[in-house]
Amino acid sequence: MAFIFSKENRKVVKRQISGFWYEFKRKKIGVVGLAILLFFVGMAVFASVLTPYDPINKERLAQDLAMPELMRIFPQYANYPTTRNMAPSWATEKGVEFVQSSGKRITLQYTTTALVTTDVEFRYKFSYQEIPPNTFYTGFRYQASNVKNLQYTISYSLITPENKSWLLWTRADIKVDWSETVSIDSKEPFLVTRLLGEPQINLANAIFAQKGDYILKVLMRFKPQSTDARVDVTAGDSTFTILGMVHGVLGTDDVGADLWSQLVYGSQISLVIGLTAAAVGVSIGTIVGVVAGYAGGAVDEILMRLVDILLVLPFLPLLLTLVFLYGKNIMYIVLFIAIFGWQGLARMVRSQILSLRETAFVECARAAGGSKFYIMRKHLIPNVFPIVFPTLVLSIPSAILFEASLSFLGFGDPRVPTWGKMLQYAFGFGAFTRLAWWWILPPGLAITGLCLGFVFMGHSFDEILNPRLRRRR
Amino acid sequence: MMRDYLIKRIVISLVILWIVATLNFVIFQVLSPIRPENVILNVDFTPEVRASLANIWGLNDTIVGRYTKYVGNMFTWNFGYSFQSLAPVAEEMAWRLPTTVLLLGSALILEILVGIPLGILAASRRGSKIDVFTIGSGLFTWGVPTFFIQLLFMLFFSYFFFITFGFKVFPERGIYSTPPPTDPIMFIADVAWHLSMPVLTLVVASFGSWALYTRSLLLDALTQDYIVTARAKGLTERTVLYRHAFRSTLPPVVTMMTLAIPGIVGGAVITEWIFTIPGIGRWYLNSMLAADYPVVQAVLFIYAVLTIFANLVADILYGVLDPRVRVGVRR
Numbered sequence A: 001m002a003f004i005f006s007k008e009n010r011k012v013v014k015r016q017i018s019g020f021w022y023e024f025k026r027k028k029i030g031v032v033g034l035a036i037l038l039f040f041v042g043m044a045v046f047a048s049v050l051t052p053y054d055p056i057n058k059e060r061l062a063q064d065l066a067m068p069e070l071m072r073i074f075p076q077y078a079n080y081p082t083t084r085n086m087a088p089s090w091a092t093e094k095g096v097e098f099v100q101s102s103g104k105r106i107t108l109q110y111t112t113t114a115l116v117t118t119d120v121e122f123r124y125k126f127s128y129q130e131i132p133p134n135t136f137y138t139g140f141r142y143q144a145s146n147v148k149n150l151q152y153t154i155s156y157s158l159i160t161p162e163n164k165s166w167l168l169w170t171r172a173d174i175k176v177d178w179s180e181t182v183s184i185d186s187k188e189p190f191l192v193t194r195l196l197g198e199p200q201i202n203l204a205n206a207i208f209a210q211k212g213d214y215i216l217k218v219l220m221r222f223k224p225q226s227t228d229a230r231v232d233v234t235a236g237d238s239t240f241t242i243l244g245m246v247h248g249v250l251g252t253d254d255v256g257a258d259l260w261s262q263l264v265y266g267s268q269i270s271l272v273i274g275l276t277a278a279a280v281g282v283s284i285g286t287i288v289g290v291v292a293g294y295a296g297g298a299v300d301e302i303l304m305r306l307v308d309i310l311l312v313l314p315f316l317p318l319l320l321t322l323v324f325l326y327g328k329n330i331m332y333i334v335l336f337i338a339i340f341g342w343q344g345l346a347r348m349v350r351s352q353i354l355s356l357r358e359t360a361f362v363e364c365a366r367a368a369g370g371s372k373f374y375i376m377r378k379h380l381i382p383n384v385f386p387i388v389f390p391t392l393v394l395s396i397p398s399a400i401l402f403e404a405s406l407s408f409l410g411f412g413d414p415r416v417p418t419w420g421k422m423l424q425y426a427f428g429f430g431a432f433t434r435l436a437w438w439w440i441l442p443p444g445l446a447i448t449g450l451c452l453g454f455v456f457m458g459h460s461f462d463e464i465l466n467p468r469l470r471r472r473r
Numbered sequence B: 001m002m003r004d005y006l007i008k009r010i011v012i013s014l015v016i017l018w019i020v021a022t023l024n025f026v027i028f029q030v031l032s033p034i035r036p037e038n039v040i041l042n043v044d045f046t047p048e049v050r051a052s053l054a055n056i057w058g059l060n061d062t063i064v065g066r067y068t069k070y071v072g073n074m075f076t077w078n079f080g081y082s083f084q085s086l087a088p089v090a091e092e093m094a095w096r097l098p099t100t101v102l103l104l105g106s107a108l109i110l111e112i113l114v115g116i117p118l119g120i121l122a123a124s125r126r127g128s129k130i131d132v133f134t135i136g137s138g139l140f141t142w143g144v145p146t147f148f149i150q151l152l153f154m155l156f157f158s159y160f161f162f163i164t165f166g167f168k169v170f171p172e173r174g175i176y177s178t179p180p181p182t183d184p185i186m187f188i189a190d191v192a193w194h195l196s197m198p199v200l201t202l203v204v205a206s207f208g209s210w211a212l213y214t215r216s217l218l219l220d221a222l223t224q225d226y227i228v229t230a231r232a233k234g235l236t237e238r239t240v241l242y243r244h245a246f247r248s249t250l251p252p253v254v255t256m257m258t259l260a261i262p263g264i265v266g267g268a269v270i271t272e273w274i275f276t277i278p279g280i281g282r283w284y285l286n287s288m289l290a291a292d293y294p295v296v297q298a299v300l301f302i303y304a305v306l307t308i309f310a311n312l313v314a315d316i317l318y319g320v321l322d323p324r325v326r327v328g329v330r331r
Helices: A007-025 A028-045 A069-073 A189-196 A203-207 A259-295 A297-311 A315-326 A330-339 A343-357 A360-367 A372-408 A419-428 A437-465 A467-472 B002-030 B036-040 B047-056 B063-075 B089-124 B129-143 B146-165 B184-222 B225-232 B237-266 B269-274 B280-289 B293-321
Strands: A084-086 A091-094 A099-101 A105-112 A118-128 A136-148 A150-159 A165-174 A178-185 A212-224 A229-242
Touching (some): A007 A437, A028 A259, A105 A118, A105 A212, A118 A229, A136 A150, A150 A229, A165 A178, A212 A229, A259 A343, A315 A372, A315 B280, A330 A372, A343 A372, A372 A419, A372 A437, A372 B129, A372 B146, A437 B129, B089 B237, B089 B269, B089 B280, B146 B184, B225 B237
Antiparallel strands (some): A091 A118, A105 A229, A118 A212, A136 A178, A136 A229, A150 A165, A150 A212
16 A cells, blocks of 8 residues: 555545545434444443453353343332342351351361260351342352261251241261362252252242341251261351342343343454455455456456356355354454455456546556556556445445354354354344343344444445545435 | 357356356365265264265265266256255255245345335435435345344244234244144135245345335436436426336346346245245255255255356346347447
């Protein structure tokens, strides 16, 4: 692009650009397009500021298909709770003499000389004032070491305000050193069946039926077998999470992962794919068009037949097949979209070059001894710019749409978050049967918005740069 | 002259077809990381079965032998047997084709019936609300993913209505109810009911491009000198618009229509995927996922044949409709 930066041209280009900008400002639709584009660029650039969550390694942040938090402005959802994370701090209830420390981390040393079963009990009290939740999960870790001559039992239960005790987990009569990370999920069918008799009933709903103070209880029961029994126990890292029924800006998907982060990071991929594929495709198209038009003869014939071949292949089916065969890799996807997206432009550029070739100024340049390459670079390429530039802008949305279609059909790169993939998951994992509009609408509207932004801009560029259209205005 | 031109075109078309067939062969049988022999030959087969299967699909030949046989088969309309169903590809295609043609054909006809009149109306009333709507719908076509419109329709007309009111305005899958109605009239009505949402969404997603295209062609025509002459002759605006301006836009419009026809058979992969329609597009996708090469190659090849044929027809029609480009006619 040396011709842009040569000294005498810099002024001309500067003037052209400011003139272009002056006209562009007057195109309402173009300015709207630019604003939309800037919005999404901002989203892409500040993605990490806008959301703390990772869109690929999904975390369970709220219940599945939790609504957006904003839905609480409607009275019927007003009392839907958000996710509540607790890190229980344990208070010793029984067996104080053995406990060395309690709180977030429990350490105790049990030694005895008497053959008496002893209980050590810890409690954590919290209050729950919301409507019954859908899911909770909890967990803790313990380690028993130096076990000597005794059996111990550890149990974990939850006591409701009505004093009903739900035994969530127990490990009975262990005789050896043991360590374990316990995790309990209220949706786990065995647990639900054990506690309620039927796997279909919602356990979290049944347990947290009342508002009031709930107590989590860890009970350790030691049964000495002989007179010098002992054990050291450490326990802690406990969590208790009641998954929210509303979450964040856009709610959650089928695994309870944040959708807003998927949407925000999706903008990066769409922009990158759109810009790269369009830039590569348009470059190929321009070069092929200029070369074919100016060289003529056999070169022209071969290039145009190449265009014909590419035009008779069905684009999307072929694209799907290539991606399927050669790997779901974002690089390949961009490349394939670019390779199949330049034929129309090449034809347009070629016909423009054919008429330019006969103009007086090109003939002058040729007569003055300009080489073919010089004439292409200096006279032809700058003069097809009015065709190329709007086409560039208009190929971006089509590249974005093709990538979205690929992702929607499950042919996207699994390592990147894309809007098409969000829609694929929404379609495949139950967003429709539960009318989870917050999962379906945002990615689709984002694709539409970004593409329309580019289309609006391209349309305005076309009106400004393409004199034929301008005359009509 | 016309005949020479046609012969030249046909020869070029055949060369292009040959290249497409070669590309097919290279992509699926030479460069492909998934070998076709691995798809059909299971390790559990006995050696005899393996040998006979390999023979049936001609996998024992050298690459050159396979290639010549392959190209010959393609040109003689012999697409071999599907790996999945073990039935001839042509047979499999024959019963799927009507569904796809019905779906996309009716969508195309409706698009044209809505789009072109809208384009004419917009061009004849520049700056009016209809004009703005036409431009808007044209740009909309460029920017909105068709599958998103389809998902929205499905969400609203099938799921929302079913969950809220207990019935579906349009069913969300298939082309007829299970079990299908026995009465032929009811059956046709049932199929129409099932196809209405896919067709409607396709029309919504693409009538704009027809409208915008017609509008810009017509506006171009309306600036020509012969229109000024026609108006000066005192012809009514209606006559000017339809007999003079619209007549001159027919060649490119008809070309567009002709070129849209191969798309009918190429199938709407995504539409058929979303609405679970057993047509060519869905078949293509499923075959591809199962590495069923004979099917994939056949669909690509047939699409190419149809496109080339449509191009040829478009060229001839262009000559018929536009005397200026009639080859070899000396005036």
